[in-house]
Amino acid sequence: MKVSRRELLKGVGALTVGAGLGGFSLAVANGVMAQDEKKVQTLPDLPWPYKKLDPVLAAEDGYAGYYKGACSYGVFESIVGQLRKEVGFPYTMVPTTLLVVGQGGMADTASLCGALTGAASAIFLVAGGLDPKKREVAYKIIQEVFLWYEQTALPDYKPNKPRFESIAKSVSNSTLCHVSISRWCKVSKFKAFSKERSDRCGWITAAVAKYTVEMLNKHADTTFKTIHTLSPESQKCRSCHDRGSVLENTRGIMDCGGCHFSPKKEHPKI
Amino acid sequence: MKVSRRELLKGVGALTVGAGLGGFSLAVANGVMAQDEKKVQTLPDLPWPYKKLDPVLAAEDGYAGYYKGACSYGVFESIVGQLRKEVGFPYTMVPTTLLVVGQGGMADTASLCGALTGAASAIFLVAGGLDPKKREVAYKIIQEVFLWYEQTALPDYKPNKPRFESIAKSVSNSTLCHVSISRWCKVSKFKAFSKERSDRCGWITAAVAKYTVEMLNKHADTTFKTIHTLSPESQKCRSCHDRGSVLENTRGIMDCGGCHFSPKKEHPKI
Numbered sequence: 001m002k003v004s005r006r007e008l009l010k011g012v013g014a015l016t017v018g019a020g021l022g023g024f025s026l027a028v029a030n031g032v033m034a035q036d037e038k039k040v041q042t043l044p045d046l047p048w049p050y051k052k053l054d055p056v057l058a059a060e061d062g063y064a065g066y067y068k069g070a071c072s073y074g075v076f077e078s079i080v081g082q083l084r085k086e087v088g089f090p091y092t093m094v095p096t097t098l099l100v101v102g103q104g105g106m107a108d109t110a111s112l113c114g115a116l117t118g119a120a121s122a123i124f125l126v127a128g129g130l131d132p133k134k135r136e137v138a139y140k141i142i143q144e145v146f147l148w149y150e151q152t153a154l155p156d157y158k159p160n161k162p163r164f165e166s167i168a169k170s171v172s173n174s175t176l177c178h179v180s181i182s183r184w185c186k187v188s189k190f191k192a193f194s195k196e197r198s199d200r201c202g203w204i205t206a207a208v209a210k211y212t213v214e215m216l217n218k219h220a221d222t223t224f225k226t227i228h229t230l231s232p233e234s235q236k237c238r239s240c241h242d243r244g245s246v247l248e249n250t251r252g253i254m255d256c257g258g259c260h261f262s263p264k265k266e267h268p269k270i
Numbered sequence: 271m272k273v274s275r276r277e278l279l280k281g282v283g284a285l286t287v288g289a290g291l292g293g294f295s296l297a298v299a300n301g302v303m304a305q306d307e308k309k310v311q312t313l314p315d316l317p318w319p320y321k322k323l324d325p326v327l328a329a330e331d332g333y334a335g336y337y338k339g340a341c342s343y344g345v346f347e348s349i350v351g352q353l354r355k356e357v358g359f360p361y362t363m364v365p366t367t368l369l370v371v372g373q374g375g376m377a378d379t380a381s382l383c384g385a386l387t388g389a390a391s392a393i394f395l396v397a398g399g400l401d402p403k404k405r406e407v408a409y410k411i412i413q414e415v416f417l418w419y420e421q422t423a424l425p426d427y428k429p430n431k432p433r434f435e436s437i438a439k440s441v442s443n444s445t446l447c448h449v450s451i452s453r454w455c456k457v458s459k460f461k462a463f464s465k466e467r468s469d470r471c472g473w474i475t476a477a478v479a480k481y482t483v484e485m486l487n488k489h490a491d492t493t494f495k496t497i498h499t500l501s502p503e504s505q506k507c508r509s510c511h512d513r514g515s516v517l518e519n520t521r522g523i524m525d526c527g528g529c530h531f532s533p534k535k536e537h538p539k540i
Binding site for chain 2: 045046068069090093094095097098100101103104105106107108109110111112116117120121123124125128129130135138139142143146175176177178181182185186191192193242243244248249250251252253254259
């Protein structure tokens with residue numbers, strides 16, 4: 001959580017100048033608070049200002065961040081770190097170390113891929129908000145990144161100075177860390193706790209950071225559109241199981257086949 | 271992100287007084303930064319100071335927060351909100367609206383249960399950090415909450431003024447929103463997008479907030495110990511599939527049976 005003097009001064013500039021950031025206004029003079037209590041009580045609401053970022057720089061920062069604070073921190077810091085430099089406050093006040101928790105599918109439990117937790121969090125800062133309409137704007141971008149992740153042979157970006165020169169690609173068919181890693185192990189023949197697998201997740205962090213910035217840049221240009229949709233097979237499942245259907249006994253925007261009917265048979269005798 | 275004048279003044283107190291919070295020290299006087307650049311560059315590292323909280327108050331705040339910003343925000347704000355009052359800075363500077371993104375298993379995709387995303391994030395602020403040893407401390411508490419969630423008939427807390435007087439309990443066998451909801455639909459006979467199901471997730475938010483605070487209070491007392499462990503069946507799976515095993519082709523701390531071999535057969539003909 002080191003913040004350069006320049007970045008922090010930007011933040012203080014915003015603190016003292018105030019206007020233009022969701023109404024945030026905090027005047028600190030001679031060590032006492034400003035008298036205008038109403039202004040003092042307001043912090044900037046989401047979404048926060050965004051400047052178009054360099055996707056390749058985000059990818060490289062993501063890869064470096066992976067080896068500092070794992071997958072989720074890697075993606076989040078690659079975006080918030082650039083915004084801290086380009087925008088300053090309020091990004092100077094984000095404790096990005098919090099996102100370390102997304103590591104290994106949230107605290108090493110291997111549920112949601114941490115790179116996606118970092119991506120979703122960064123997108124929500126830039127495009128989301130408490131208001132349901134704002135949430136929906138951010139969720140559309142997040143869902144695009146998630147479906148791209150499920151359906152694409154990843155990693156699709158090679159870091160400039162990788163620890164391993166070649167990393168096999170695999171399609172996860174799932175947003176889950178557990179499934180994504182097992183599918184990669186099957187393709188690559190490497191073990192789940194090997195250094196090669198770890199580096200693969202560094203490459204994945206870079207790839208997710210890059211794609212997330214590309215989508216956020218489109219959002220900034222107001223040209224964002226959903227590219228990836230659920231597979232026809234999953235849409236068929238949803239026609240009986242999702243909102244408004246006969247059964248309506250589930251929810252979700254995930255590839256059904258990523259988990260269901262896989263393995264197709266009972267476990268072999270042990 | 272409203273912050274009371276009292277809370278913000280606490281924050282500014284910490285900003286000007288500094289010491290005792292991971293070395294954070296920022297003096298703002300006459301509108302200019304302090305000359306000590308080294309001190310200015312440091313923000314408080316995790317973990318942040320914790321005061322034991324009221325679990326029932328967290329549960330009630332969690333239920334109220336659910337109807338404001340959904341499950342993940344509900345749990346996170348129920349804890350950070352109390353800490354903002356009891357501790358002040360640095361909790362006064364946390365944009366808790368960010369955690370809205372965990373809604374419906376992250377942006378409505380139904381992967382990791384949002385209440386657990388909120389819990390994990392709050393635990394990491396209080397008990398975690400970038401250092402791997404600090405991460406491990408937080409991850410143990412988070413994994414306890416996750417395994418409790420998987421194995422317990424929930425919700426096990428009834429809010430004081432619930433929208434529905436009675437909500438069926440179910441065991442999720444999974445940390446996933448999608449699975450948790452489908453299992454509850456099967457038990458309760460309500461649909462996945464019904465008002466009853468939504469209220470059930472409000473109760474779940476309350477229950478997770480309460481249990482998380484109970485575990486954090488034990489951590490504060492240095493009496494925290496893991497209570498819930500993986501089932502014997504899952505440990506048997508791990509003996510061939512996890513770290514150091516013959517296959518070592520997966521990772522995770524999740525009930526294997528929550529997804530695998532469920533359904534046990536192929537989908538019926540449609």
